[in-house]
Amino acid sequence: MYSEPEPDTARRMRGMHATAAAALNATPTGSREAWGWRGRTLGRTVATASGEGWLRLVSAPADKAGGKLWEGPQEAERLMPPAVPRPRLRERRTWTEGEHGYLAELYDKITASTITTHEPILREAPDLNDAWWDELRTALGAIAAVPSDRVAVRQEYLDRAMPQYLGIPINTKVPTWTTAHGDLHWANLTGPALTVLDWEGWGIAPAGYDAALLYSYSLLVPDTAAEIRRRLGHILDTPAGRFAELVVITELLQTTTRGDNLDLEEPLRGRLSEIIA
Template identity: 35%
Template structure:
């Protein structure tokens, strides 16, 4: 850890202490930081009930739109197992916008500590069914104004695959937009981290999860079969290319490099079907 990382870590945990006082909860868990120390959270007691306390800061490089408010906005989504934000507060630190939230506690752990798998997960058929139903319910929610950037995806498809696709012409729905194994719990399914949810080509969440699974062929086949209704449609095939662009950009930046080849192969398979 660099000195700058340590300073950011200490700074975020200081704000976590402040948020606990402001929101009236008692910190009882070890702080958990996300990548690049963009947010921090821990288990807390809220009137003797387990809860989750989280602090995040506004960073223009992290995302477009008012993503700090997206966890609260996601409270309106019905039929999807997810945390509920109970209350929140905002403040500033030297001009930087900060946000603290108290949410319902999720007892089951995330399947992975990162976006991809570290081993084949033991997922029940009920878990697979619950995921299918959750994605169907989410797709019926009113479509938000912000989310996946169509122009950026079109540019990426052209750069990585040398073809032109009008991604804006396919059906778009509400989507989590960051569905991967670090945002899914088991043995009971809960979908975590709704900070970047918004609009996306129909099937984008299924495509993203499948791309994140391609280094584990058995699990990938299971996910592809279970979520075929989202993937094997005109918009679903375009959604696969959109998800592939995202993962290939990660690889270009030195992250998730082991996914680059299988994701490219999968995308080329889909291009042959267009």
């Protein structure tokens, strides 16, 4: 969903993806590559003895290769109910080579396309029917009900970051915690058939976090943003939902200080003004 990284990273990741394919008895097919942020992940369609699949390679510095993000997809496979449409994880491998650790995950191939391809931000209205929205609403409810000791958003972070990036005195105590996907944006959702992708970071977050994140990434397309509020108003139009919006605004405003999501800064500040008013 992101652009190809700098040449050295791209070359290393392609080589390790080929290594992973050989280890999993998979053969890459086609030329399409799906890159993650700064080349941290690389996915490709593969052929296997049990049919087409999707091979995703994750890379991290060797001393950080493990933990919550490493185990997220495997835990989602174990704990998420059928009401949450997601790619099924068939097999995985981990190894270290040089300065990097690697995780290879072989999934069933999803035929539907992601709604955005190169970034989380929505820039034009998607053509989604009532069934898609109903399924999303059901999936969010099912995710929220999954018991978990994984953590997607930490209270300690909110205590520090919310006053800093919102620029207002605020009670940072989370009113209600539920389980969240944690990265629910348009490049992690498919259409016209719904699939929820990328289960690395799921865990406990402020109630309404997923809906608030999807809404915030939609602010450049007012019609879709309004549709989200109509479809998910039972989540967003509550005190907990408004707090979740403030959490997401905090996180995204912080990313703008690193040069990311700059197009969202003005609408995010506009929405902040509406909430605190």
